[in-house]
Each structure stands twice: as structure tokens, then as C-alpha cells.
Amino acid sequence: MTIGQTSPDAKRQKTEMKIGTHSGTFHADEALAVFMLKLLPKYKDSVVVRSRTPEILEACDIIVDVQGQYDGVKHFDHHQREFSETFSPSFKTKLSSAGLIYKHFGKEIISSQIDIKHEDSNLVVLYEKIYSAMIEAIDGNDNGQSAYPDNIEPAYSTGAITLPGMVAALNPAWNETYDDAYLDTQFDKASKLMGGVFVDLVKYYGRAWLPARAIVKAAIESRNQYDPDGRIVVFDQFVTWKGHLFDLEEELNIMGQIYYIVYSDGKGWRVQAVPVDPHSFKSRKPLPEPWRGVRDQALSDLTGIDGGIFVHASGFIGGNQTREGALLMAQKALTF
Incomplete structure (x- = not known):
């Protein structure tokens, strides 16, 4: 390599995108948020940085579920006392990091998985339907907003078979010895679990639900x-x-x-x-x-x-x- 030239590794390090989120135990919302970001061309090959150190996180290109800020550009946290963002005025459920990422990038994410143009009016239909079908439940769960009135007593527990429950089970047990590398590996499993379900859902709604809707609408008309x-x-x-x-x-x-x-x-x-x-x-x-x-x-x-x-x-x-x-x-x- 000629003196003064930038090595391929150095170039890669300069252009490599970074997604920041918090270290330690993890939840379904940031696991899904990170996966959704990596579906976008811009973040496809990005590195996930899990940390609680502000300086390390601020060096990332986008930050989810940590840092106490939401600006819709770089910071996508929902833990601020004053935070009250919802998907739209039609929804009452407060957004989690998953909802925030979906709100800002959802249409582009859907377009990355199925053949639908950004100007297609059906994209808006899918965008809203997928939020209400899956993302809203993740938002509600993470923010402690029950889907049912408080006076309803469940007949049995469903915690272990819900997606948030499955993600929670991937965290180390209280009496298990682990290090940061193990936590990062488990977070990657959680992200892929959430993302796999999400992608399958998007494909179902795009390839089956939406065509059915068109048939029903034509018959009604x-x-x-x-x-x-x-x-x-x-x-x-x-x-x-x-x-x-x-x-x-x-x-x-x-x-x-x-x-x-x-x-x-x-x-x-x-x-x-x-x-x-x-x-x-x-x-x-x-x-x-x-x-x-x-x-x-x-x-x-x-x-x-x-x-x-x-x-x-x-x-x-x-x-x-x-x-x-x-x-x-x-x-x-x-x-x-």
C-alpha cells in the first residue's frame, strides 16, 4: 500500500454505520427496533453498539431506547417523563422504541420486503394495518398499558408464549454467570426472533391480506x-x-x-x-x-x-x- 493511502479496513471503519442501544438486559421493543432498522439499505450492514456510556452512544448514527431524547432523526427514546407520542391521533397507546422506529421508517421498511411503490396508496393502508396488528401491542406491553380493563381477571397466564415473554426468557437468569459478550449474543437472538415474526407478518399482509381487501372492496362496490x-x-x-x-x-x-x-x-x-x-x-x-x-x-x-x-x-x-x-x-x- 502506498504511503498516505487509506487502507480498505480504515475506509470500512469510517463508513460503517452504527446503531446504538442500551447494554444489559433487553426487551422486545428495542430488539425489534434494531432489526427493523437493519432492513433498511442505509443500516443493512450496520454494527449494533450496546452501551450505557453517553459518549459511545452519541458516536452512533442512530440511537434507540436510550439517552432520554427523541428528535425523530437520531434519537428514538421514549423513557422521558414528558414523552407522550402516539402513532397517530387515532391511537391512544404510547410508543416504545419499536413504535418510534416504525412511525418514522415503517413505509420504507415495508417497501423493502414487498413490491410496493412509495406513492402507492395501499402502502398507507399496510402501514397502518401492520402497526395495529403487531407494533401497537409491543408498544403497549413495554409501556405497561394493558389491552384490557383493570377489572378483568385473566383465567390463565400467557406471558411465556407472548413475544415479549419469549424475549425476556433470552435474558440471563438471576443466578447465571455471564459477561457482556453473552448478553450481546442473546440480544441478537432476540432481535432475530422479533424480526422474523415481523417480516413474516409484513409479507402476509402485503401478499395475502391486501389482495383480499381489493377483492372485497370491488365486490362491495x-x-x-x-x-x-x-x-x-x-x-x-x-x-x-x-x-x-x-x-x-x-x-x-x-x-x-x-x-x-x-x-x-x-x-x-x-x-x-x-x-x-x-x-x-x-x-x-x-x-x-x-x-x-x-x-x-x-x-x-x-x-x-x-x-x-x-x-x-x-x-x-x-x-x-x-x-x-x-x-x-x-x-x-x-x-x-
């Missing part, structure tokens, strides 16, 4: 061809519809207007009454009481619709051999 008041939605391919239906009703300002869903189960066709909410067994408009518990030819004779298979005793679902028959059942049920 074309529903008036089956009923002038738009109370029947027909799916000509199987799709997971229930969660999307309620979200889209709110988005389109048509809450409570859809009564029946007609779809194929792969063998025949079904007409299902929409529940009053996603978790309820009570239907907005159950199938007619005289039809309930009746099957096969007796059902066809009763309804005047060929191909009858059954109507459940509660009236929440019925079946017909054909699409036309199931649709006629839904249309006739509206008249009761």
Missing part, C-alpha cells in the same frame, strides 16, 4: 346489481372477507347496510348473514325463521328455490347447490 339497496355482496372466488367488510363499511360510510354474503365453499354455494360486529354470533338479519333447521328437498319446497341444501338452526348461514340458488335465497330473505 358492485353489490347494487343484486339488490337496489346494496344489501347483498357476492364473491365469485373464495376470499377471507369478514374483517375487510367491517373496515371497508366504515371507510365507505355504509356501516350496517350489508346483510348477506354469497360465496362458494368449493362444493356448493353459501349465503351467510353478516354479524353485527366481527366478533359477534348475532346476525344483522338472520335467514328467515321458517327456513331454519330445514334441509335438502324440504328446503327447496319451502323456499320455492331449487337446489336447497340447508339453513342453520340459528339462521346465520344457509347453502344451495348453485350460485343462482344461493343468490335467490339471499334476495328472498330480504323480504321477510
Whole structure:
């Protein structure tokens, strides 16, 4: 090497990005925050620096869960007394370091894992859905905000099977001898655990949940061809519809207007009454009481619709051999 030249190692050390976080025992939020940062091209090959020394941390390019500062640029800590940041005005859960990193970099992180452009409006849909599906729970857990009212007594413990519980179990036991190198190794395991679940979730929502949402939205928008008041939605391919239906009703300002869903189960066709909410067994408009518990030819004779298979005793679902028959059942049920 010529005198005065910079060695390749020296160049690498000068350009190597550093992610700073606290040393010692670790939690799910910073484990995930660090992993999410490393999904970004800028931090892909970065070194994770775990320390409690302010000068060492300030030499890093970005710092999470330590230093008592939040500026949205370099410092992403949430432990300050005055800290009250949430994901958006629609959410009440205070952010942890995971939520902070996701809030600022989430769209870019999602784009790094699935093929979606930054200007695509669906990216905003995914960004908000993934926060509510996973990140918010990490934020709430780390900040001690329960998902349930205080007066609810759990029937059993779920701590060991939650992600924060699994991360906690990777910390050394109280009577275990360990050094900083061991803690760093365990933190890396925790980060990969959290990150693996997160990446799988992003891919599921991007590749399965989002296409399903598009199908449900298109079916809702074309529903008036089956009923002038738009109370029947027909799916000509199987799709997971229930969660999307309620979200889209709110988005389109048509809450409570859809009564029946007609779809194929792969063998025949079904007409299902929409529940009053996603978790309820009570239907907005159950199938007619005289039809309930009746099957096969007796059902066809009763309804005047060929191909009858059954109507459940509660009236929440019925079946017909054909699409036309199931649709006629839904249309006739509206008249009761």
C-alpha cells in the first residue's frame, strides 16, 4: 500500500454505520427496533453498539431506547417523563422504541420486503394495518398499558408464549454467570426472533391480506346489481372477507347496510348473514325463521328455490347447490 493511502479496513471503519442501544438486559421493543432498522439499505450492514456510556452512544448514527431524547432523526427514546407520542391521533397507546422506529421508517421498511411503490396508496393502508396488528401491542406491553380493563381477571397466564415473554426468557437468569459478550449474543437472538415474526407478518399482509381487501372492496362496490339497496355482496372466488367488510363499511360510510354474503365453499354455494360486529354470533338479519333447521328437498319446497341444501338452526348461514340458488335465497330473505 502506498504511503498516505487509506487502507480498505480504515475506509470500512469510517463508513460503517452504527446503531446504538442500551447494554444489559433487553426487551422486545428495542430488539425489534434494531432489526427493523437493519432492513433498511442505509443500516443493512450496520454494527449494533450496546452501551450505557453517553459518549459511545452519541458516536452512533442512530440511537434507540436510550439517552432520554427523541428528535425523530437520531434519537428514538421514549423513557422521558414528558414523552407522550402516539402513532397517530387515532391511537391512544404510547410508543416504545419499536413504535418510534416504525412511525418514522415503517413505509420504507415495508417497501423493502414487498413490491410496493412509495406513492402507492395501499402502502398507507399496510402501514397502518401492520402497526395495529403487531407494533401497537409491543408498544403497549413495554409501556405497561394493558389491552384490557383493570377489572378483568385473566383465567390463565400467557406471558411465556407472548413475544415479549419469549424475549425476556433470552435474558440471563438471576443466578447465571455471564459477561457482556453473552448478553450481546442473546440480544441478537432476540432481535432475530422479533424480526422474523415481523417480516413474516409484513409479507402476509402485503401478499395475502391486501389482495383480499381489493377483492372485497370491488365486490362491495358492485353489490347494487343484486339488490337496489346494496344489501347483498357476492364473491365469485373464495376470499377471507369478514374483517375487510367491517373496515371497508366504515371507510365507505355504509356501516350496517350489508346483510348477506354469497360465496362458494368449493362444493356448493353459501349465503351467510353478516354479524353485527366481527366478533359477534348475532346476525344483522338472520335467514328467515321458517327456513331454519330445514334441509335438502324440504328446503327447496319451502323456499320455492331449487337446489336447497340447508339453513342453520340459528339462521346465520344457509347453502344451495348453485350460485343462482344461493343468490335467490339471499334476495328472498330480504323480504321477510
